[in-house]
Amino acid sequence: KPTNRVFSGVQPTGNLHLGNYLGAIRNFVGLQDTHECLYCVVDMHAITVWQDPKELAANTREVAAAYIAAGIDPKKHVIFNQSKVPAHAELAWILNCVARIGWLNRMTQFKDKAGKDREKASVGLYSYPVLMAADILAYRATHVPVGEDQKQHLELARDVAQKFNNDYAETGGTDFFPLPEPLIMGPATRVMSLRDGTKKMSKSDPSDYSRITLKDDADAIALKIRKAQTDPEPLPETVEGLEGRAGADNLVGIYAALSGLSKAEVIAKFGGRQFGVFKPALAELAVEKLSPITGEMKRMLDQDRSYIDAVLASGAERANAIAAPIYSRVREIVGF
Ligand code: ADP
Numbered sequence: 170k171p172t173n174r175v176f177s178g179v180q181p182t183g184n185l186h187l188g189n190y191l192g193a194i195r196n197f198v199g200l201q202d203t204h205e206c207l208y209c210v211v212d213m214h215a216i217t218v219w220q221d222p223k224e225l226a227a228n229t230r231e232v233a234a235a236y237i238a239a240g241i242d243p244k245k246h247v248i249f250n251q252s253k254v255p256a257h258a259e260l261a262w263i264l265n266c267v268a269r270i271g272w273l274n275r276m277t278q279f280k281d282k283a284g285k286d287r288e289k290a291s292v293g294l295y296s297y298p299v300l301m302a303a304d305i306l307a308y309r310a311t312h313v314p315v316g317e318d319q320k321q322h323l324e325l326a327r328d329v330a331q332k333f334n335n336d337y338a339e340t341g342g343t344d345f346f347p348l349p350e351p352l353i354m355g356p357a358t359r360v361m362s363l364r365d366g367t368k369k370m371s372k373s374d375p376s377d378y379s380r381i382t383l384k385d386d387a388d389a390i391a392l393k394i395r396k397a398q399t400d401p402e403p404l405p406e407t408v409e410g411l412e413g414r415a416g417a418d419n420l421v422g423i424y425a426a427l428s429g430l431s432k433a434e435v436i437a438k439f440g441g442r443q444f445g446v447f448k449p450a451l452a453e454l455a456v457e458k459l460s461p462i463t464g465e466m467k468r469m470l471d472q473d474r475s476y477i478d479a480v481l482a483s484g485a486e487r488a489n490a491i492a493a494p495i496y497s498r499v500r501e502i503v504g505f
């Protein structure tokens with residue numbers, strides 16, 4: 170039974186953005202020396218809302234390229250595609266029978282993503298958190314680095330693990346699944362939209378100006394930061410002064426996350442200055458930090474697709490080698 174196994178994933182839904190990088194992928198990189206890591210491209214989650222089949226494969230490569238370019242070592246750790254490992258779907262069915270409808274009814278992300286006409290949302294979108302529990306538990310992972318937006322889903326995964334262990338205590342369930350713990354690290358675990366500082370930066374926002382993507386070049390990054398919504402006041406002299414100023418707070422948070430400074434240190438540097446000064450400095454920093462990654466991603470996607478595909482193929486084999494024996498044991502515990 171592992172004690173330090175990490176599982177996490179990103180959906181191949183296109184528009185991979187700065188929030189995905191600062192809130193997820195960058196943290197994945199930092200866990201490699203201390204944990205055994207499985208980093209998944211969760212295409213089965215992606216299709217809970219409609220995905221063009223022709224774009225899905227390209228978007229899957231894009232996420233894999235981002236993992237590799239950001240510094241995840243595919244020789245030491247496992248980069249793979251969810252749909253290539255059958256245990257995710259198989260275990261998800263069993264866990265669908267463990268999870269309660271009332272638990273899912275409390276998930277706020279379903280309410281957000283389903284929108285007004287909830288009856289028209291897919292059943293998959295509704296049971297998405299159960300598939301996420303299966304993703305983690307299929308490997309008996311102990312730790313899950315996620316952004317704040319995924320905390321509620323991770324709590325559900327713990328509840329599902331606990332109930333499985335209890336329900337099947339007599340046939341070997343006791344302590345079978347570890348209760349996975351969240352790893353929510355560093356500042357800016359929540360990057361907000363550049364157009365509306367009260368909404369999170371997201372792949373699905375209709376406005377391209379709402380997010381910096383990992384495909385943006387230096388000019389696009391500078392333009393989007395220049396157009397980012399802020400108020401006319403200069404930056405405050407203290408961090409407390411950012412309260413109630415969502416746009417300013419978000420840009421300072423992004424500067425802090427990219428530079429490794431605290432927000433207070435950023436304010437010490439730029440407090441009292443106009444956005445006309447701060448925004449170009451932020452753009453320069455963003456380009457400096459992102460361009461090595463986006464440049465390498467572009468190189469791989471343009472010239473080295475077969476390498477990405479080889480990483481995914483080997484990753485699927487290794488992931489399957491971990492999950493298959495665990496799922497065999499689950500079958501026995503359940504009585505299949
Ligand atoms: P999205 O929500 O943009 O569709 P995913 O659901 O694929 O992205 O999430 C991938 C990872 O990126 C998750 O760990 C999630 O917590 C993180 N993430 C997504 N959006 C943000 C954001 N705006 N700020 C910080 N982290 C984010």
Ligand code: NA
Binds near residue numbers: 318
């Ligand atoms: Na998300």
